[in-house]
Amino acid sequence: MRRPPAQTVTVDWGEIYRNTHRELVRFLYRKVWDGERAADLAQETFTRALDHAPENPRAWLFHVAANLARDEARTVIRRKKHLALLRTETEHEGSMAPAPLAEVERNETVEKVRQALEQLSERDREILLLWDAGLSYPEIAAQTGLAHGAIGTTLARARRRLVQAHTALEGSHAARG
Amino acid sequence: MRHVDEGLLHAWLDGELPAEGADGAEELERHLVVCPACRARADEERRIRDEASAILGGAVPGSLATPRTVPLPPNDADRVRRRDVGRRWVAIGWAASVLLALGIGWTMRPTPRAPLAVDVPARGTPAVEPVPVAGSVPSLPSPRVTRDDVPSAAAPDLREAPTDAKPAPAEPVAAPVAAAPSVRAQRESPAAREAVPVEVETSAERAPPAAVPPPPPPPAAAPAAPPSVRLRAAAPAERIAATPLPPPPLTGIAGGEAKTQVRAKAIVVRGRVTDRTGRGVSGAQVTVPGTPHRTISAADGRYALVLADSTKAAADSLRVRATRIGMSAQTRQFAPSAADASTVDFSLTDDMVSLEGLVVTGANSSAPEDGVAWREVERDEAERRLGRSLVGVPELPLLGIELGRMEGRAAVRVRQQRADGSVLSLVQQRAPRTRARSSRAEALRRAVEERGGWQIVLEEEGLVVEASEPVPADSLRRLSAPRRHP
Secondary structure, three states: OOOOOOOOOOOOHHHHHHHHHHHHHHHHHHHHOOHHHHHHHHHHHHHHHOOOOOOOHHHHHHHHHHHHHHHHHHOOHHHHHHHHHHHHHHHHHHOOOOOHHHHHHHHHHHHHHHHHHHOOOHHHHHHHHHHHOOOOHHHHHHHHOOOHHHHHHHHHHHHHHHHHHHHHHHHHHHHHO | OOOOOHHHHHHHHOOOOOOOOOOOHHHHHHHHHHOHHHHHHHHHHHHHHHHHHHHHHOOOOOOOOOOOOOOOOHHHOOOOOOOHHHHHHHHHHHHHHHHHHHOOOOOOOOOOOOOOOOOOOOOOOOOOOOOHHHHHOOOOOEEEEOOOOOOHHHOOOHHHHHHOOOOOOOOOOOOOHHHOOOEEEOOOOHHHOOOOOEOEEEOOOOOOHHHOOOOOOOOOOOOOOOHHHHHHHHHHHHHHHHOOOOOOOOOOOOOOOOOEEEEOOOEEEEEEEEEOOOOEOOOOEEEOOOOOOEEEOOOOOEEEEEEOHHHHHHOOOEEEEEEEOOEEEEEEEEOOOOOOEEEOOEEEOEOOOEOOOOEEEEOOOOOOOOOOOOEEOOHHHHHHHHOOOOEOOOOOOEEEEEEEEEOOEEEEEEEEEOOOOOEEEEEEEEOOOOOOHHHHHHHHOOOOOOEOEEEEEEEEOOEEEEEOOOOOOHHHHHHHHHHHOO
16 A cells, blocks of 8 residues: 655745744844844744744744743853954944944833843743734743633733833933933 | 633733634623723723833844845855845934934033943954955955945945944844855945956854955955854855755945955054043044045044045045044044055044034024023033033034023023134023923934024934024034935
8 A cells, every 4th residue: 555645844934034033033132132142043043943844833933042042141151242242342343433322222222121021020021022023822822831821811911010110110210311 | 790801801902812702702892892891991901012012112123124035046146135235224324423423422521521422332442453364365365345335424434344244333133144155245336436346255244354255266264253153154054055045145234335346455544532631532533534434433542444545546645634522623644655554643622512412404493592681601500500511513613601591491502603704503402301202212313404594403312402593514514415315
C-alpha cells in the first residue's frame, strides 16, 4: 500500500516577517529599552525562525524573542556594554548632531512609560506587551499558558495599573516643571 | 441581574469574545442594552484600554522602519537599494540640525551651563581615524563617501565618511546589515559630479569605522569588525542562500545618497573649541564656509571634519569657522595641502544671551508689544520675573532689556540690533501652563512659512517668544533653506 506523502508544514516566514517585524521590535524594545538591541534581537529571532515551522508562528516568534531578551540579559553584560559604548561613540561621531529638544522629549516620554511598566507585575506586563504587539488571545494563551478566560482579566488589571502609574508620573513631572 | 465582569468587558472590547454562549459577545451586548451601569463601566474600561495603548505607543524606538524585504533574484543577491529612507532621514536630519543650530541654550554666566543639545553620552575622541582600512590595504585606495546633500542647511557631518554605513540618529533602530550577506549602498554626491560612482560593498552596518571594505575586487575585508558582528554575518548568509527569505536591506544609511568615490586619503581637520578660560566648548558648530562640511564639537570641545577631496582640490587654503550660540564666531585659515590631518583650534568668547529651540512661523502681525508700558531693567531682574533665562538671536548686539505686562503676565522685551541697523525685538513670555506637551512637540516641528512679515514663535519649555521683524541672522536664514526639500 502506498503511504501518503509526508505532510509538510510550510511557514511563509517572509510574510510573517513583513507583518510582524515591527511589532516584534517594539515588543523587544519594551524589554531591553534599546532600539538597536531590540532590532538585533528581532533579527536573531527571525534567523532562528527559519529553521522551524511551528504551528503558531507568531506566538512562537514572541516566545523566542522573549527568551532571547532574557538570555541576553544574563550573558556577558560588560562586554556588550563595552561594544555598545563603542557603537554609541562612533555613532555620535559619525552622525548628525542630535535634535536636542525633540530627542530629549522623546527620551523622557519613553522613560516614563518604562517606569510605569515596571510597576506592573511581570506576568501582567508580559501579557500587556504581547497584546500590544498584536497577538490574539489564543496566541497569548498558547505562549503564556494562561487560560483564555483569564487573559481579559489580566489585561484589564494591567491596563488600569499602567494608566494609574503613568498618570502619577505625569502628574509629578508637571508639578516639578 | 448579573453585571459584566471586567475581564469579560476587556475581552469584548478586544474583540476576543466568542459570539455565542453564556460568556459570549451577544449575551454581553444584550446586557449592555438594559444596564446603564454596565454601559458606563464599558465606556470607562474602553477609555482605560485606549489610554493604555496610547501610553505604550510612546515607548518605541526612534524609528521603526521595517527593513524592506525584497525577493532577491539569485544572481543579484547583494544589490539592494534604499533611497526612501535616505531621503526621509535627510528631512529629519535637517530638522535636527536646525533645531540644534538654534537649540543650544547658553547664558552669560561664569560657569557655562551644559547646553541642551549635548545631552548625549560624553563623546570620546571625536576625531575619527580616517579609513583605517586604508592602512591595512595599502595597495587599494579606500572608498570615500562624500555626502553633499541637497539641503545645505542640514549638511551632515562628513566625519561619518568612514562610517558611511551607519544608521542616522533619527533611526536608531536599523536592521543590522550583519544579517545580510552583503549589501551595496549607492549614494550620489551632487557636489562631486565629476567623480566616477563606485559601489561600496559594506559587510557590517554597525561595525566601527573600520568596517568599510574597499570595492571589488575581493576586499581585504574589515579586519576590525567586531567578532560578534562577523558571526552574525556568517550564519544568516548561509541560511539566506538556502531559503527564500531575503535579508533586510540596509536601513538608515546615514544621510541621503552620495556616490562613493575611490580617492586618496581625505583631509581631516580636527581641533578643539575652547572658551576664554581654556575650557572645552561643546555644541559649537564648526563649518567650512562655502561648503556643506559641518560638524558639532563634542563635550570636551573637540571636533573633526572630514573634507571631500573636491573641497581640497578647490582651494589652496580653506577657512574653518567655529560658532556657538552665545559666543562670538571665529574663523581660521588652514592649508589643506600642508598635511593630511590639520589641527585648527578655536578660542571663543562669550557674546550673547541664549537662544533655545526656535521655531519660525510666518505671519503678518503687528508688533505684539503695542500698548505695553516697557521699562528698562537689568538682565537678572528680567530673568527673575520671567522665571527663566532670556532668549536672543545669536551674534546680534544687545540694545536693551525691558519688562512689561501682557495679558496679565510678565513679559520681557529683548531688543537687539540687526546688521542693517534696524531693531529686532523679541517679546518673551511664559506660555500658559495648560499648553500640552504634545503641542510643544508639534510646534517644534512646524514647517517654516513665509507670508510677508515674519513672526517668530518660540515654543519650548513653556515660553512663547514673538519677534516682530524679519530676522536675518545666519541661523534663522538656514531655516528657510529646507523648504526646498520635503
